[in-house]
Amino acid sequence: MESIITQGVAIPRLGFGTFRMPGGDAQPIVESAIALGYRHIDTAAMYENEAAVGAAMSASGVHRNELFVTTKAWYDQLAPDALRRALDTSLGRLRLDHVDLYMIHWPSRDMDMAATLGALMSLRERGLTRAIGVCNFNLQMIRRAVEEIGAPIASVQVEYHPFLSQDRMLSYLGGNGIPLTAYAPLAQGRAASDATLAALGRKHGCSAAQVAIAWLLDQEGVIVIPKAAHPESQKSNIDALGIRLDDEDRAAIAALPKDQRFVRPPFAPEWDAIA
Template sequence: MSVPVLTTGKLAMPALGLGTWPLRGRDCEAAVESALGLGYRHIDTAEMYGNEEAVGAAIAASGIARGEIFLTTKIWYDKPDGASFRAAFAASLERLRQPHVDLLLVHWPSPALNLPSVLTALAHLHAEGLARAVGVSNFPGALLRQALALDIAPIACLQVEQHAMLGQQALLDITQPAGIVMTSYTPLGKGEVLEHPVLTGIAARHGATPAQVALAWLLSKKLVAAVPKAASAARQAENLAAAKLRLSEADLAAIAALPKNRRFVNPAFAPAWDSPDA
């Protein structure tokens, strides 16, 4: 299965990857091994997931050349300055058994975030080749604009919750003109999106599944990737097949017309989102 590669001046990322939260231990290792065997070449993990060791073990066992795999990890929000961020990333590399990652992200903005300090750490890690590309996750529009205006680190990606019920157009209005890839996590809306009659109707017309429709809608957008979590080979294969599904303009319009203010991931430490669609 061939997955499109999103290519900018800062990275080349397969548009469809495997999310690994909340898989752990042998379950995570087996899921990553399965996904790589099916043809996935983009794996998303994080320090906080507690599964970097399993991801690293699966990559090592796969026999696939490291240069063919796009590996993302993220550093948790309790590392709000450059020194703690850098130390945490060194530990991540050790757990992953990797000399570098392809994308390193700030997982969440902390209320104590020293943005210039963390961006400087990202810039240095990028310059040293330890992180081939760098970016941020869960940044609202105002903070993303601030990070871009500082122009310290070459921000290549913004990872946020995005799905058919949370379109994130306000953020796309920032990322797309800047040539920044948006990676969608929770792209199936915790499964709720899959039960919507608009998506089930489109799926029936295409002989596809609602999950494939939801993912194809995201992948139809400029510079948008998605990292759905799937533990079983069957679900992984189902999601992977979304890369070849082409929705009609009427399909895309029908999904775009759905309300776009349903947020599933909004922990107590989340930043103040700029608007219902931010």
């Protein structure tokens, strides 16, 4: 599986998301994903499944060095001491001595960004994470993290799918050699029933959901982390790696509405803040 090299780590471009897979129910699901070939596993403290993910990795028989593991700190754990404790707790649940990527899950309105990112960098220097990143930062925040604070951001994870433009973010990140990790790549299931994507699926002998994943993977510097509870869907997402879109396909997807944001918690930042 193709990887992107960033800040000294290689991140597989197709990962396995585990959002809304709480508790022990996640273990057999993650075991299935690893058995099918996924090597990039994305979890978070807030998902309440780190212990199950850890158990699945232990049971898989796959060597730790072959797995790329991402976890995240919740927005109420961003003070430096709290962040360090949060990672210690996550490592215990995951049965690991380090993760490959540790991320801020959501920014907090009252966080001291310089102190938080400094603490993340310290965790990296101590070998508790191989790389650091941020999720759900708007472009203004990303610019500050990169240009003012100088944080070695390995990836930025944001909502991205065929119905939401991330052109400005992609342009900035691409210019700084930072990959974008697309979460909710199927627009929380909406891609599967979209008429345009379904028509393209018929053209390529695949599903509408596979077209959505292929479209994301078609873009330079984009990593995709769909979730799938059933082995058939997990394999279908892997099979999307083999779909090749043409210019006509890209034009059809470009014509879809690009203002549909579906993840809007009350603590989200101002997405359209001027960078």
